[in-house]
Amino acid sequence: MNMLIYLIPIALFLGGLGLLAFLWSLKSGQYEDLDGAAWRILEEDPPE
């Protein structure tokens, strides 16, 4: 019973972290161009 006091908040916190990460990725436009991202990874960055 006692450990539930720690474990449930931890579980909810970790789940919430995942949710926030998803919402952030949605907001920052990472799902805007799924096809393009697949190609871009093959690309070499030009030397700066």
Added chain:
Amino acid sequence: MSCCAPGTEGSLGRSLPSSDELVLSSRAVGAGLRQTDLSVPQVHCGTCITTIERALKALPAVERARVNLSTKRVSVVWREKVGAELTDPVTLVRAIIDATGYDAHLFSNVEDTGGRLQREFIRAVAVSGFAAANIMLLSVSVWSGADAATRDLFHWISAMIAAPALIYGGRFFYQSAWQALRRGRTNMDVPIALAITLSYAVSLWETMHHGEHAWFDATVSLLFFLLIGRTLDHIMRDRARAAISGLARLSPRGAMVISTDGSREYRAIEEIAPGDRIAIAVGERVPVDGIVESGASDMDVSIVNGESAPRPIKAGDTVQAGTLSLTGMLVLKATAAARDSFLSEIIALMEAAEGGRARYRRIADRAAQYYSPAVHLLALAAFLFWGFIGGDWKQAILIAIAVLIITCPCALGLAVPVVQVVAAGRLFKNGIMVKDGSAMERLAEIDSVLFDKTGTLTLGRPKLVDAGKAAPHHLALAASLAAHSRHPLSRALYDIASGPMPVFDEVVELPGKGLEARTVNGIYRLGNRRFACETASFDPSADSTLEVVLSHNGEELACFRFEDELRPDARAVVDDLSAQGLASGILSGDRTSAVRSLASRLGVDHWRGELTPKDKAEFCRSLTEKGHKVLMVGDGINDAPALAAAHVSIAPATAADIGRQTADFVFMHESLDAVPLAIDISRRAGRLIRQNFALAIGYNMIAVPIALAGYATPLIAAIAMSTSSIIVVANALRLNRLGNAQKTASAGAEINPAHPGEARLA
């Protein structure tokens, strides 16, 4: 325009958006930067991305450039000034074309609300998914036997997680249900809203009184499943809209207005008033209705009235908005503002015609019409029965709510959108866009198909009929002359010729007549018969074919005959439709003779020629009144009222703006195959939806007695709900598999009969 430096011929046919148009449509993003969105439909791989981005970034004016492969768009942020020099945005478009050879179209820059709503839906799915997963975990521990204190704790935690999820994710259903109720109607969202609210309220009450059963998991997972269905539905619609609005716009955004002192100014189309004088260059579309003041040209009117042959015009003639000047410069006097032009007349007709769509009620709504009263009555009956017979009113409330939760149309809410999304995905892969799910339901019902002629059954571009008959050197002569013109017949002649061509130094294009070259050997002319052979008597024959005559000093050398090129597979499609038991017909604004010859070539018995836009819509309506469900396939502005009046409509991607906006389906590829394919997939989707309904109802027949008897614990509800949803989704996914198997089989079978058909057409 008839300059002929080598290499320019290829790009002649391409119309670049003008510099003024680009500036007008771009959006200021601060600090002297502007953003322009271009649609490049041919972008398809990583190399395209790199090539375009590299080419754009090499320009000094470009600040940022990014290609979006999914939406096939390029967004460019550019500086208004580089040093002291103003930037000409046409260089951006030209850079893309030069680097890749792809067409770049201007993309309308309106902030779309659809995308924002979609993001809100996805966020709601994420939040309710998070809530559902956590509550379900807590519920599993309760079911596996937590002691009373732990159970209460878990119920409280569940209640606290569920409340925000219910408000955040449930608002879509509450809003929709409220709107339906306010109009005295009921839809699927009414039982949904009721079930999630009541189940939450009762669970909260149970929790406060240390009850054994709480339904939070059912409440939230219900919400989660239903939101998935709603989101899928929305994504499908949004994707189609984005793809359609990304196409080239046919209506111009502005026009060059000549003011009284002779200065020229590029003005947005809304600001053009009647009486303004407008200059129309070769290759531009007429923005508003007007009268020609000076100049002469051949006008491409196919998009306006379906006539395939260009119409020569001169000073004093009236021109309609949307027509395209092919060969000469014009100065027009506007007779109407844009909102009063020919187009608005069509829009008024369309509003009057709004037929099948407005009357049609979606299958889900029709089901809800019977389903939700039945469910509510059942719950009420259970409540009264257990109250009076059992005597325990609290128990009676619990049972009534269990009935509401069990019957909540979870599978029903997924049954339709999942099938339609899978079907739309299949159509999308074949280059067909669907505007919304109801279009597929309506398409499955049709019994007759009406086609427009120009631009739909034909490609709207002429093709030489007897290429072998003319002597090769005559063809070469003609092609060399034709290279100097934009007239569609000239373009067709030029395209067909190969090999060396004689070079003419000086070629003059005479609008409405043809081309003339003066050489040391005499005068060569290419054009209509009266112009080319000045002495010959002109016979305005009602022949459906178009002809071009090549002459030398007024003597006919060769005569080239053209006809409108049929869309590939047009014949096969008509045969296919009649094999499916659908009646086909042709409605055209073109001359009767031209329609007749096309109808006989395609083997279509029912056809009408010389119809006005109103006639077409009337014809659709009269068929509807006779009890037919009509599919209209058309592309022109003149088809738009008929597209709206028909039960369901399809337009090719090359259609006029207004036609594309009106049609329920838009197909991107050249082949007319899209029509039977869309019908086939829609019918199959309809069958799967009915199967899904049957499955959902079958599930209710088993689960409802359990709930009525009072045995529906939260555990049973959770299991029943999830399995029914999974079964429905799995059944919908069968559409993918069935479709593929069927397609490969029919592709193999169709190869052989397709070829003789094509040979006959050619």
